[in-house]
Amino acid sequence: MNAISTTLRPAELEWELPERGRVAMFALIAAEAAIFSIFVVAYLFYIGKSLSGPLPAEVLSPPFLYTICLLSSSLTIHFAAKRIRSANVRSFGAWWLLTIILGAIFLYGTASEWHRLIYEDGLTITTNLFGTTYYSLVGLHGFHVIVGLLGLTTVMVFTLFGTVKQEHAERIDVLSLYWHFVDAVWIVVFTVVYIIGR
Amino acid sequence: MSTESIAWPSTPVESRSFVDRLHEWIATVDHKRLGILYMIYALVFLMIAGIEATVIRIQLIRPHNDFVSPQVFNRLFTMHGTTMIFFVIMPFLFGFANYLMPLMIGARDMAFPRLNAFSFWMTAFGGLLLYFSVVGANGLYGAGNAPDVGWFAYAPLTSRTFSIGHSTDFWTLALLVSGVGSIGTAVNIIATVLCLRCPGMTLAKMPLFAWLNLVMAGLVILCVSPLTAAQMMLVIDRYLGGHFFDTQAGGSAVIWMHFFWVFGHPEVYVLVLPAFAFASEIIPVFSRKPIFGYPVMVGATVAIGFISMSVWAHHMFTVGMSSAANNFFVISTMAIAVPTGIKIFNWLATMWGGKIEFKTPMLFCIAFLFQFLVAGLTGIMQGAAPFDWHLGNSYFVVAHFHYVIVGGILFCFFGAFYYWFPKMSGKMYSETLGKLHFWLFLIGFHLTFDFMHIPGLLGMPRRIYTYEPGRGWDTWNLIVTIGVFFQAAGILVFLGNLIWSYFRGKVAGNDPWDAWTLEWSTNSPPPVYNFASIPEVKSRRPLWDLKHPDDPDWEYE
Ligand SMILES: [Cu+2]
Numbered sequence: 001m002n003a004i005s006t007t008l009r010p011a012e013l014e015w016e017l018p019e020r021g022r023v024a025m026f027a028l029i030a031a032e033a034a035i036f037s038i039f040v041v042a043y044l045f046y047i048g049k050s051l052s053g054p055l056p057a058e059v060l061s062p063p064f065l066y067t068i069c070l071l072s073s074s075l076t077i078h079f080a081a082k083r084i085r086s087a088n089v090r091s092f093g094a095w096w097l098l099t100i101i102l103g104a105i106f107l108y109g110t111a112s113e114w115h116r117l118i119y120e121d122g123l124t125i126t127t128n129l130f131g132t133t134y135y136s137l138v139g140l141h142g143f144h145v146i147v148g149l150l151g152l153t154t155v156m157v158f159t160l161f162g163t164v165k166q167e168h169a170e171r172i173d174v175l176s177l178y179w180h181f182v183d184a185v186w187i188v189v190f191t192v193v194y195i196i197g198r
Numbered sequence: 199m200s201t202e203s204i205a206w207p208s209t210p211v212e213s214r215s216f217v218d219r220l221h222e223w224i225a226t227v228d229h230k231r232l233g234i235l236y237m238i239y240a241l242v243f244l245m246i247a248g249i250e251a252t253v254i255r256i257q258l259i260r261p262h263n264d265f266v267s268p269q270v271f272n273r274l275f276t277m278h279g280t281t282m283i284f285f286v287i288m289p290f291l292f293g294f295a296n297y298l299m300p301l302m303i304g305a306r307d308m309a310f311p312r313l314n315a316f317s318f319w320m321t322a323f324g325g326l327l328l329y330f331s332v333v334g335a336n337g338l339y340g341a342g343n344a345p346d347v348g349w350f351a352y353a354p355l356t357s358r359t360f361s362i363g364h365s366t367d368f369w370t371l372a373l374l375v376s377g378v379g380s381i382g383t384a385v386n387i388i389a390t391v392l393c394l395r396c397p398g399m400t401l402a403k404m405p406l407f408a409w410l411n412l413v414m415a416g417l418v419i420l421c422v423s424p425l426t427a428a429q430m431m432l433v434i435d436r437y438l439g440g441h442f443f444d445t446q447a448g449g450s451a452v453i454w455m456h457f458f459w460v461f462g463h464p465e466v467y468v469l470v471l472p473a474f475a476f477a478s479e480i481i482p483v484f485s486r487k488p489i490f491g492y493p494v495m496v497g498a499t500v501a502i503g504f505i506s507m508s509v510w511a512h513h514m515f516t517v518g519m520s521s522a523a524n525n526f527f528v529i530s531t532m533a534i535a536v537p538t539g540i541k542i543f544n545w546l547a548t549m550w551g552g553k554i555e556f557k558t559p560m561l562f563c564i565a566f567l568f569q570f571l572v573a574g575l576t577g578i579m580q581g582a583a584p585f586d587w588h589l590g591n592s593y594f595v596v597a598h599f600h601y602v603i604v605g606g607i608l609f610c611f612f613g614a615f616y617y618w619f620p621k622m623s624g625k626m627y628s629e630t631l632g633k634l635h636f637w638l639f640l641i642g643f644h645l646t647f648d649f650m651h652i653p654g655l656l657g658m659p660r661r662i663y664t665y666e667p668g669r670g671w672d673t674w675n676l677i678v679t680i681g682v683f684f685q686a687a688g689i690l691v692f693l694g695n696l697i698w699s700y701f702r703g704k705v706a707g708n709d710p711w712d713a714w715t716l717e718w719s720t721n722s723p724p725p726v727y728n729f730a731s732i733p734e735v736k737s738r739r740p741l742w743d744l745k746h747p748d749d750p751d752w753e754y755e
Contacts, residue, residue: 015397015398017392017393017394017395018392018393019393020309020310020389020390020392020393020394023309023388023389023392023393024309024310024385024386024388024389027384027385027388027389027415027419028381028385030419030420031381031384031385031419031420031422031423032423034419034420034421034423034424034427035423035424035426035427035430036427037424038423038424038427038428038431038457038460039427039431042431042442042453042457045450045453046448046449046450049448050448051447051448125434125438125439125440126438126439126440126441128441128447128448129441129447129448129449132434132435132440132441132442132449133442136430136431136434136440136442140430
């Protein structure tokens, strides 16, 4: 039978490793970023290659208002995470709710744009290459917004029931990392679809 | 101050009913059990894909053979390739990483045990989905229809027009689902290595196994995700009427190739880095010397990780890219030979002057060294674009990548099975059967894959179901097929050895190899909690320090 018995100097016993939730979220974000980059490459590659209309310049206009909503939700979630670290649960809940509302407004923006494109401009995913790449890329991002909102809402429900406390700050940080990522991806999607793509 | 981690004597467990035990295995979140599930799963699929390969080779044993029809032949090579990559080697390497990583870094489990179980079942579901196509692909029409688009499924063959029925859907969904599992496991491995190391184990004191698997997990994140994205696009094309790869609507077939090989090449390194990890643990122990050039090994691993992301289009020289692109991918492909060469020199230098014990795991690793070298050399040959224009899509390519995957990777996996079998089962394998397996497989491997290069050079294209006599291919194909039977015999001996040793083998003890890493400090098989108390380490070889208190490693590192 073997046993490990080593003598250590006290200084060496201080042993800090990164928090696993944070590391895992960064790894997940790297994987998601790789998925998005493939869709972005496909979008860029197919710009101007559609054989028929409607074309981006005819039907797309940059959704500045909704973009501002989504990007400012990064700020509000940051404030929320700060409040929970200082154990201010009420204020945390307010900022958190504001984040959810801003995210929902953005999602409404995407939905109304899609509605207009489908019913007024006749652009669907099968129409042409622009339709295929546009709905895929924006849809993939929208899907991530929905997943993020589901996560945020879960935390909101727990907050309303009073189970969220200061000790959960680390987990809320991890969730807000994901939300920041969703916002950052939108900057790329916005640039590609509404600026370069037109 | 001193702390102790004591291996406790195993207590007899009262016997439970079969259903209880089955439930324990299915609901388990223990990294060791999940690791073993991965391995058993991979062994089952190794059998299936091996039988597919055997049927392929019987069909090609002589010209104008009609053992199987052309349609079945297409399904066989598609299923063989897809299964071997995604449902044999990937589960093997995740199984070993799962089982060994926490033990080697002195942790009680992976960072996220439930994510771990989820990932395994996703991978398992993917494999079942792929094979369900055999009965389910044509749905209610009765006769099934396995995927037949080749393992890289080039567009536009995969479009609705050319791939009728659901066989391609099963292929793409199987890869999508197992890809999610792979990404989950990779996230888990990264978090485990970075966050759960035992006190004292800095990054520079981790076993090389941990380093190589860390880089492997990083590569999985960066390369399986593009594949997942490409599969999403294929699903959009097939189900929602998208045009990503639809050449009729202006889509591009070549962009699928890029997306696939952005995954496909790094995937080779995903598969080979764990093999390197095994070699880096086994060779030092059986040479009785610490690994030569640890920091250089780590550096070379990271370099391989980076360079492997920028070489993918060497699979596409025959497509007709611009000469600037050709040059770039030729040069980057040549560049990756450098860190790989460094590794081979380091393993040789580890053996140099060592007291080498030629046990079965070591035999497999030595064979790996030489075979991987040859595989690398034929790789460089094809990495040169003009040469590849001649060899592309021929049996030379098939011989080359089987040299990598069988001669390099599979040999190391066999070595790893023998090396860690005593730890996982508590029993010693039969050395005689192990050596028999080694020699049978070695002879079979060389008969098959050495001689497969020649019909390739003579112009025999891959994926043809039969060929004309009198082209100089006949004898070579006969030899190649004969080799397959030696390999099959070797594998049967291997399985027999595992099963026989598990029930009848001698008790192995905790540290049969007089090894140096933490997994050998606990019981064989390890208890659920791995270590009675978390160990603390001061060097890369904690058990050496323990066994040689007068001359510990940490005085020199
Ligand atoms: Cu390659």
